[in-house]
Amino acid sequence: MTRVIVSVADENLGTLDDVVSDLRQAGMSVDGVQELLGTVTGSVDADTVLAALQDVPGVADVELQRDVRPS
Numbered sequence: 001m002t003r004v005i006v007s008v009a010d011e012n013l014g015t016l017d018d019v020v021s022d023l024r025q026a027g028m029s030v031d032g033v034q035e036l037l038g039t040v041t042g043s044v045d046a047d048t049v050l051a052a053l054q055d056v057p058g059v060a061d062v063e064l065q066r067d068v069r070p071s
Helices: 010-025 050-054
Strands: 002-008 028-034 039-044 059-064
Touching: 002 010, 002 050, 010 028, 010 039, 010 059, 050 059
Parallel strands: none
Antiparallel strands: 002 039, 002 059, 028 039
16 A cells, blocks of 8 residues: 555645545545545555545645654
């Protein structure tokens, strides 16, 4: 599974539930929704094309989640 962070466009924050539903239909397993930040975290199978998430109406950006570890 690939961890991702999806940013929702400001103008679509009022329909965040719909965006989250559409992300699930596009193959994302949603772990968390940060309403104040307008982000959705979760994971996708390796076979899921990240562009499919980007094509969901209301999505501004899709990023791979990176783990930050102290050195």
